[in-house]
Amino acid sequence: MVDILLLILQILGALLVGILFGILTGLIPGIHINTIAIFVVAISIYLTQYLDPLLLACFIASMSITHTFLDFIPGIFLGSPDEDTVLSILPGHSMLLEGKGYQAVRYTLYGSLLGLFIVLILSPIFIWLLPHFYIYIKYSIFYLLILASLYLLFREKNKVLAFVVFFLAGFIGISTFSFHLRESLLPMLTGLFGSSSLILSIMKKQKIPKQNTKKFKLGIKITSWLKIIGATTLASSICSFLPALGSGQAAVIASDLTKEKKKHEFLTLLGSINTIVIGLSIIALYSLNIKRTGSAVSISQILPEFPLYYIFILIGVMFVAGISSFFLGSILSKFISKKITKINYKYLSLGVLIFLALLVLGFSGPFGFIIFLVSSSLGVYTILSGARRTLLMGALMIPTILLYLPL
């Protein structure tokens, strides 16, 4: 009995520390959960001498879910998203310029909360049903990725531009992986999605109007909720176990399914997808032994064995972390909304850009920095040419397609 109580207390401790780190990774652009998770894996050989590996897994699960609730904040307020929140830039930033940045974040928070409940509902299917069908899916990954790529390309109005952006991103991806850098994804994704929008916001000399933090009305009809739930469940489930397809692709598929054009409903949709993809990837690690996200990879490397009750504990941890992050996100976004107008946005963006460049240089070295510069150029070109930024995910999709190429 005492042992169980002690374990519960330890799990609560891991959950709290995970939330704290999730706040850091969520709010600071460029610090990804993968960076922290990889560091934890690296020092796990020492940590597991004092701590149960399950606690480290709880820490990673808690941090990852908290991150999915909060990572829209820098995307919306600073225009510095990661690959999971990149689609929030347009609707989020335009709401910020209307003085509704706080509301934009709240919509993503409600979406993430919805996503958390969808993860709970889908978990029995992922644990008990999906393993029976996965063998068929596994052998068709190559074709599914080709289909997903073609879908992304042919839905674009300017198909030539779409092909150019997608394949240039693919070239950057292939070259980046051939470098065998430490943290090879950091310079590439930071350049493609983060620094490019920062460069343009510095050049545009944008001024942020006073933000309205008083009223928040959800204002989403039940029919829209049902459409969001249906589309995100389908798209996120597929993207949570297929390699190289992440939240960005899930959002494109889901938004096409719902034909959602309203900004606030689109942000809710994005919020839910982000949380579902991370949540289900951790469950898929247990049921299918696949490592689709950095968090899943890290948990797989930490846990020497993965009994069924571990996954129930991890689902519980994710649920508590998610509920806490919902309230934390509301408080933090209100605070930031009040302060953002007092800060010189140009210098803030410049500061974040310099910080990201130093981070890349520190983590991935001079070659990583070259990749960062090239990726930033392509990111800037994509935004200015009007192509969808999800096409930049060719940087991950093309190398993965080549990896699964049946020979």
Place this chain on the structure above:
Amino acid sequence: MAKKKRKKIKIKGKKKIKFELTTLQLKKISFFLTLVGILIIFLISTFLGPKSIDGCEIEDIREGKYVEISGIITDEIDLAKEFMLFKLENNSCEVDIICTCVRSLEDQHVIVQGKIQSYKGKKQILAEKIENG
């Protein structure tokens, strides 16, 4: 009045150089930089291979570093399905090579490229490429 005059002189004295790019110019520049950059990355990755290491210095190399080592395979063990451990001798030092493959390489001279990783406090190489050489 005097204040106003001083202000005017200040503005007159300031040499403002305006260097503003149009969207089209910036688009062209970013496209050009992307193409040149990809070419540079491609050339660097082609001509800069992984660092060749000595079997005895493996413990001093940081985890995650991509390296190349050559030597003779002295032993091979099947750890699991499609998962093998090779013992490679280089410069009288033995290095563990982990490979997700099914191959018989005993007594052969090979060149291995892979990432350094740690297992139970001992460094080993997770092979990505094994060639006879």
